Amino acid sequence: MDFDFTEEQTLLRNMVQSFVQDNYDFDSRMAIARSETGMSRDNWSQFAELGLLAAPFDESLGGLGGGAIDTMIITEEFGKGLVTEPFLPTVVLCGGLLERHASDAQKDAHLPPLIGGEKIWALAYSEPKSRFNPANVQTTAKQDGDGFVLNGLKSVVNGGPWADYLIVSARTSGEGWQQEGISLFIVDKSADGVAAQDYETIDGGRAADISFENVKLGADALIGSLDNGLPLLEEALDYGIAALCGESIGGMHKAHQATVEYCKTRNQFGVAIGSFQALQHRMVDMFMEYEQSVSLTYMVNMHVGSDAASRARAASAAKVQIGKAGRYIGQSAVHLHGGMGMSEELNVGHYFKRLTAIDAQLGSIDYHLKRFASSEAA
Template sequence: MDFDFTEEQTLLRNMVQSFVQDNYDFDSRMKIVRSDSGMSRENWSQFAELGLLAAPFDESLGGLGGGAVDTMIITEEFGKGLVTEPFLPTVVLCGGLLERHGSDAQKDMHLPPLISGEKIWALAYSEPKSRFNPANVQTTAKKDGDGFVLSGLKSVVNGGPWADYLIVSARTSGEGWQQDGISLFIVDKSADGVASQDYETIDGSRAADISFENVKLSAEALLGTLDAGLPLLEEALDYGIAAICGEAIGGMHKAHLATVEYCKTRNQFGVAIGSFQALQHRMVDMFMEYEQSVSLTYMVNMHVGGDAASRARAASGAKVQIGKAGRYIGQSAVHLHGGMGMSEELNVGHYFKRLTAIDAQLGSIDYHLKRFGSSEAA
């Protein structure tokens, strides 16, 4: 299998890498994270100017015609810099849903301001009792004339505090965990009845619990087919996993490098601690976990556009490996740095926090192990 990148993809990597190095050093990131908003609108505008927000979209829609691998390249470099701006929820999750399943009118209305950086989006699908299962939806959208009335609560909406628009999953028929009867809706976050409780997450990003109280939606708010939104949502989440795996391997790479460099310079008993065989073994194990994660990340990004069964297996398999490796590499990096590894002043602790958050984002290890097993049995 060919894992070589094209010349255009190499240029894309170099461009994003240069931006992160010039504008997202550790001190600059900490200023952004500690600000009231938690993101930089200036950086977001620069993403748009550089074409990063347009990268995965078809040229007919104003995009650059890239694919999942191009998105992975961007997120990997973002992972190295611990970029907090909402590329994943806006471009990958919501932008992908609009491109693949939106009507022509929805694409014309929403994709240009998304690509230009004017509007930010978030995917509101998780609920307090859903336990990562997108089919467990209690939020309802009841018919009201030609439109709908939306009511319910969505939890841990990543990027929710910054969002102008939301894509919300709601039950339009059936109940409980039924696969059928789920629909997706485009919701203006400023609409009457929408309330957002914003908070900072462990990794310095922002999320929100968003409630909907009798929010009136027009028929044009429906994304895709009525009662058939779950396959679209699962597809979007798998694309999201492919992208977030790229971010994770970027973070793992930097955490491992920082640990190796530290062990070369930290002296104990008159020698560098990197000369201790036990610590060398630990750093080799970290590297092996990283390399396995890279392989599975490439694999899922090459399969994410395939049939649903293959996509689900690839996404869940990669997410399990990323979760296990991220936990091991992050914990080992902190351990080998000693107590200072958890200090705010050292980047290693921040990589550990982000890798820990990625483990829980878009489904935990346990959830994806079960999903992978179910797909294999099928």
């Protein structure tokens, strides 16, 4: 049992940290988020050059073999810098799914350009009426000769505007939120019948609602076996949660730190407001929520590779914790900064917004509380 990082992991952290410091100070970040595209292709290329896009993948696939822990380290540092580039959808959600379940031919075709930074991916699983349940799928893929025809609408696809490829969940049989009958497909976003409505999200990111109208897919678009896509999708979402937890603790750390520093220097009634016990205790409560979130972030990243039941339980527990903690720390950070906390000019409001957005990504507190409750401890 140990919670220490290896030397390689520490080097990785240092590298990402200095990248964020050098290229992702608050002004640069805001310039990127406010630009028309909302991400920097230059940064993305640099991520590829630094090996960040290769970090979690197995060495046999051209990766660096870092797995979930390296991913967590990267996302934590990205969280501190409020990085907008689509590391989570491309590398963690889609890349991970391809690595674990795609055919050799699919891997050969798609992983090298993904790792090389040439192609960006997004996971199109949620629908206007699915809320957070990945089993609730109305999009259909009907067999058509050797291939399929895809019809439906996917909502709030994070990183969708930038994506070259999508992984889309669709019903190939069954209906409603039946567990069986969901299949996963690789879809070229430039294919005929794919239409995206792009927009900005509350945290400075970008997403898209993407419709599919009679989109023709070859047999080689199917990932894994027919009708059995849901367990693969749930697994990918749990890996996504593990990475999102990393980003979340990075953001919480910065929001909390900024608040403590502010309260040490802001004077009212002739003293630093940080000398007031009511504010001190609120900052301690923020700190405890942060530490508890770190604990479950480590926990989920250590357990994400275990059996499906333990993995789901770990991921849901962690997502509940970071959801609650993110909300408390975000709200408190704004509040303790007083009027300044409301200002768009100050970074703290942007951490608050990112932490708020994280709760609505990959399942909210309530969704995961229910999922946790219905899981059984191993």
